[in-house]
Amino acid sequence: MKKRLTEAQFQTVVRKLEIGQQTIEIARGVLVEGRSQAEFVAELGLSKGAVSQAVSRVWMAAQKANLPEGYERVTAVLPEHQAFIVKKWAEDATKKLEIKK
Template sequence: MKKQLTESQFQAAIKGLGVGQQTLEIAHGVLVEGKTQAEFVALLGVTKGAVNQAVKRVWDAHKALTPEGFERVTAILPEHQAFIVKKWAEDAKKKRDT
């Protein structure tokens, strides 16, 4: 499975993360824009491990926002379906909190 984030998921993950600008650029390029890690190795002249670590730090921060066994989704739905999904989200939150 390819690791991928939306822009809003990425922004939520990096909020308060405290990493450098280069780490953010690499992680955004890979996770949001879909670029390969090899592109950043060649472009920036850094090691494969450094690129991997940059992506991993942001990915791990994203995963920490979503409890195990749950998945965060974003969708545009008709009002009646959105209502149902919001109720499901409330139920899931109650289950997580207990």
């Protein structure tokens, strides 16, 4: 899945972040315009990691902003049986959110 944002979504997220102009330009290019990160690596002479970090910072902020109130996105490494339970909880939460819409 390609990470994409509309210009409006992008502007909403960027307004709330304290980031430099170069980070904004890189993130907009990748997330809104669909340009590849490799283009920015070549164009700006930055490392892959620096470009990836710029995009990730905006993307993660956008993901957090799109969560309903009272919800939190988590990542965890768990034993198989616990992971099964957590996945069920996630399915239930998703269903509840769909019903509210």
